[in-house]
Amino acid sequence: MARPTRAPAAVRDADVLVLGGGPAGTWAAIAAARVGAQAVLADKGYCGTSGATAAGGNNLWYVPPDANAREESIRRFERIGGMLTERTWMARTLELTWVQVGQLSRWGYPFPTDAHGNVRRSSLQGPEYMRLMRRQVKRAGVTILDQSPALELLADADGVVSGAGGVHRQRADAPWAVRAGAVVLATGGCAFLSGALGCNPDTGDGHLMAAELGAEMSGMEFSAAYGMAPAFGSQTKGRMYQFARYYRADHSPLDPPSGPAGRSAACRTALEGPVYARLELAPPEIHEAMRWAQPNFFLPFDKAGIDPFTDLFEIRFVCEGTVRGTGGIAVNGDGCETTVPGLYAAGDAATRELVTGSRSGGGSHNGAWAMSSGTLAGRAAALFARRRVAGPGDLHPAGRAGVIGAGAMPPGEVIGNVQAEVLPPAKNMFRAADVLRRSAARLEQVWTDQVPQLGGDRGRQRAREAAALAAHARWMYAAALSREESRGMHQRDDCSATDPAQTRRLRVSGLKTVLVVPETGS
Amino acid sequence: MIEIISAAACIDCGKCVEICPTNVFDAVPGGHPVIARQADCQTCFMCEAYCPVDALFVAPCSSPAPPGTVFTDEARLAADGRFGEYRRWIGWGSGRRPGSLRDRNAELTELADPYLEGNPLA
Numbered sequence: 001m002a003r004p005t006r007a008p009a010a011v012r013d014a015d016v017l018v019l020g021g022g023p024a025g026t027w028a029a030i031a032a033a034r035v036g037a038q039a040v041l042a043d044k045g046y047c048g049t050s051g052a053t054a055a056g057g058n059n060l061w062y063v064p065p066d067a068n069a070r071e072e073s074i075r076r077f078e079r080i081g082g083m084l085t086e087r088t089w090m091a092r093t094l095e096l097t098w099v100q101v102g103q104l105s106r107w108g109y110p111f112p113t114d115a116h117g118n119v120r121r122s123s124l125q126g127p128e129y130m131r132l133m134r135r136q137v138k139r140a141g142v143t144i145l146d147q148s149p150a151l152e153l154l155a156d157a158d159g160v161v162s163g164a165g166g167v168h169r170q171r172a173d174a175p176w177a178v179r180a181g182a183v184v185l186a187t188g189g190c191a192f193l194s195g196a197l198g199c200n201p202d203t204g205d206g207h208l209m210a211a212e213l214g215a216e217m218s219g220m221e222f223s224a225a226y227g228m229a230p231a232f233g234s235q236t237k238g239r240m241y242q243f244a245r246y247y248r249a250d251h252s253p254l255d256p257p258s259g260p261a262g263r264s265a266a267c268r269t270a271l272e273g274p275v276y277a278r279l280e281l282a283p284p285e286i287h288e289a290m291r292w293a294q295p296n297f298f299l300p301f302d303k304a305g306i307d308p309f310t311d312l313f314e315i316r317f318v319c320e321g322t323v324r325g326t327g328g329i330a331v332n333g334d335g336c337e338t339t340v341p342g343l344y345a346a347g348d349a350a351t352r353e354l355v356t357g358s359r360s361g362g363g364s365h366n367g368a369w370a371m372s373s374g375t376l377a378g379r380a381a382a383l384f385a386r387r388r389v390a391g392p393g394d395l396h397p398a399g400r401a402g403v404i405g406a407g408a409m410p411p412g413e414v415i416g417n418v419q420a421e422v423l424p425p426a427k428n429m430f431r432a433a434d435v436l437r438r439s440a441a442r443l444e445q446v447w448t449d450q451v452p453q454l455g456g457d458r459g460r461q462r463a464r465e466a467a468a469l470a471a472h473a474r475w476m477y478a479a480a481l482s483r484e485e486s487r488g489m490h491q492r493d494d495c496s497a498t499d500p501a502q503t504r505r506l507r508v509s510g511l512k513t514v515l516v517v518p519e520t521g522s
Numbered sequence: 523m524i525e526i527i528s529a530a531a532c533i534d535c536g537k538c539v540e541i542c543p544t545n546v547f548d549a550v551p552g553g554h555p556v557i558a559r560q561a562d563c564q565t566c567f568m569c570e571a572y573c574p575v576d577a578l579f580v581a582p583c584s585s586p587a588p589p590g591t592v593f594t595d596e597a598r599l600a601a602d603g604r605f606g607e608y609r610r611w612i613g614w615g616s617g618r619r620p621g622s623l624r625d626r627n628a629e630l631t632e633l634a635d636p637y638l639e640g641n642p643l644a
Binding site for chain 2: 044045046048049050051054055057059109110111112113114120122123124125127128146147169170195197198199200201229230232233234239286289290292293294295296299300301302303304
């Protein structure tokens, strides 16, 4: 395949380029600027509204600096994370989250005060948090490129990452390029365009860019996260369902009707037919508190004329892939270095296994991880850029799948084929070797027959996204087949027990052929 | 999904075009923005939050509203106070208090704690 000749890109120079403007990207850009780096942040959408956090919010993993309290929390999450976490990373994340939440407070985030006069800082409302972060990014002197999806990384002759190129999608896909001393990928996880709340910008673009230069992934089998939403809508916010009872279409309650086991029963029952919920376990005196906690959970119900406390409403399960799952680009060092020189990963683009293991990080651990990994990655990238002796010489664009093809294949067809294998709970939530193998074979076909034909000059972002979804799905199922046990969110119906011998993380790599290797020393 | 840009209310500021995370709107020189790619709307309500004059209505459904439903009836929605609803909840706009000051998640977290143990997805 020949690289199509296109208009030359408008080139900028920076010390650090951050791709993605959610929490991890904004913290990274600010951290880089703090140590004197000139930073550019490019977001596919708009820094301030893009991604899962802005649309949702975070209930942070947030523990005061009390040695016993932190030790207790770490122990607890080690256990429910399937013992795949890393203590040093957990402690570091708790500390940095504490520090950065203090920073948010000094920047003026309007934290609430409870009935006892205590300021409560563990929860961040998405729109407020990300609007503030955008302001601080600008105040730090960072240049923001909005509506500017990155398509590929640039590398120097030694393979050191030295920038990225993309398009301005509101300017007829005019190309842009930033030459930089280091790049931070904060492009989010991958929810396969499932429509989960705020997750459609998260198509795993960063993972594909990283893999093209040889980066490894970790935890990709922990990608079976599904959010519950009212059947009519997109509000995949799970918290309020702690107050739910679940029912079949004939209004008979599920067994058990509520709690975590009730949720599992609801997932299973939904494979057969409609499932309904009602938040009837919430005592009336806390209804008001619930509304103010998550106004955008209730907003769609209000608009639809449904009272979720008294009316039954149908629910559906929406794939959240590696957004609420934990898999992502493996980090190899304390500064979130990937296995590729000059390339750093933060937030949901990186693996969160280190802090949340096999369990979903939801908004809590993922939110804390975004703050801390973003901060660490931004700083480390800035220091790396400063140490690079010569400025980058000739750079080569590393993008392949979805970038250099002729464009005969409509992206929508590839996206649909990938979605058919990863969105249905019958394939991805309740896993079994035979079903996984069939899906993996189909995905292999998509990758070898269809993805190479993606590309062309029209809709370049969508073509790249389609390729990224296909790559992501292949890594997921390769890892899922390799973990022959059940652990955390990875539930195998054909091997439902947890096998102590498999208490180790799995590294996945490769595009042409996918390789799964147990991590040494984990 | 986004259903309505109220021609009566819109001031052509372009904010919705600028901030939409999935690039649903197109600016129109000398006119109101248009909903150019409704299928890309992810029903995140961010445009409702950012519109300074409450000119937008995002229906609660993740697919386009069938014709004839209330979700495309601008007069009825306006009469019911359905424009700018998310912006009111989060307390944006002059004279409003940020909704985050009334955030009660911390208390709900304490209630939710036992729920977490048996639920890998909580």
